[in-house]
Amino acid sequence: MSDIPGGPMENRPVHFIWILDCSYSMSGEKIGQLNYAIREAIPEMRSVAHDNAAAQLLVRVMTFSTTAQWHTPTPVSIDDFTWQDVQVDGGTNLGAALSLAARELETPPMPQRALKPVLALVSDGQPLDEWRTGLKAIDATPWGKKAVRVAIAIGQDADRGVLQEFLGNPELPVLDANSPKQLAAAIRWASTAAVKAASQPVAGGLTKAPGPAFAPPTLDDDDDTVW
Numbered sequence: 001m002s003d004i005p006g007g008p009m010e011n012r013p014v015h016f017i018w019i020l021d022c023s024y025s026m027s028g029e030k031i032g033q034l035n036y037a038i039r040e041a042i043p044e045m046r047s048v049a050h051d052n053a054a055a056q057l058l059v060r061v062m063t064f065s066t067t068a069q070w071h072t073p074t075p076v077s078i079d080d081f082t083w084q085d086v087q088v089d090g091g092t093n094l095g096a097a098l099s100l101a102a103r104e105l106e107t108p109p110m111p112q113r114a115l116k117p118v119l120a121l122v123s124d125g126q127p128l129d130e131w132r133t134g135l136k137a138i139d140a141t142p143w144g145k146k147a148v149r150v151a152i153a154i155g156q157d158a159d160r161g162v163l164q165e166f167l168g169n170p171e172l173p174v175l176d177a178n179s180p181k182q183l184a185a186a187i188r189w190a191s192t193a194a195v196k197a198a199s200q201p202v203a204g205g206l207t208k209a210p211g212p213a214f215a216p217p218t219l220d221d222d223d224d225t226v227w
Helices: 029-051 094-103 131-139 142-146 160-167 180-198
Strands: 012-021 055-064 068-070 118-123 148-154 175-177
Touching: 012 029, 012 094, 012 180, 029 055, 029 180, 055 094, 068 094, 094 131, 118 160, 118 180, 131 142, 131 160, 148 160, 148 180, 175 180
Parallel strands: 012 055, 012 118, 118 148, 148 175
Antiparallel strands: 055 068
16 A cells, blocks of 8 residues: 555655755855756756656745745646746745744645655855744655655855755765766656655655665766856
8 A cells, every 4th residue: 555645656746846955155166057057957957757647747946045035936747847947035044944844734725645745955155043943844844754865066156964854864975966967866866756756655664765776976076167
C-alpha cells in the first residue's frame, strides 16, 4: 500500500517550488546566471514531465530577500510555464521563505492526491532571520515531510550547514555552484532528477529524503570565473 496521501498514483500533480535567494549579495552576474540557468532548464523539465505521463508537473517560484513572496502566484503547468526574471532586493530572510512555503504544504491547499512535491532552495549567503522556525514549519506539514529536497549553494559565502539542515539527510549533499558553469549544471540536474524522483510511485514505507539513485553528480568546473 502506498503511504502517499490519496492512494495509488493516477495522473497526480507534482508541485515543483523554486525557493530563490534574491538578496543584494546575488547582484550582478549571479542573479543574471541564475535567471539564464533556470530559463534554459525549462525545456528539459518539460521533456521529463512528458516521460512521466501519469504525473502532472506544476511549477511555482518564490523569492526571498527582505521579505518572502511568490514570484509565480499560483502553480503553473510546465507546458504553460514561462520564466520571468527575478531581481535582487534586500537581505537574506530564509525563515520567512520557508514559513511561506510551509503554508502551501498543508492539505489543503496541497491536494490530497498529489505526488511528493519538490523544494529546490538556491542561496549564496547566510540567513538573517530565525530560519529554523520556518524549517520546523515545513517539517511539521504532511507534504513537507515527504518532499524531495534540493539545495544549491552559490559561491564560497553560502552557508552550507544551513542548506544541509534544509535537506534533512546527511547522505544527500548540497550542490556547490562556484561558477556559471557549475550553476547551470546544478540547476539542470535539480530540474530533471528531482522531478523524476518525485514522480515515482511509492510502495510501503517512505524515507524522509530520496535514496542513492537521487544522489547529485560531482560538478566539474573549468570556468575562469569563480564566485
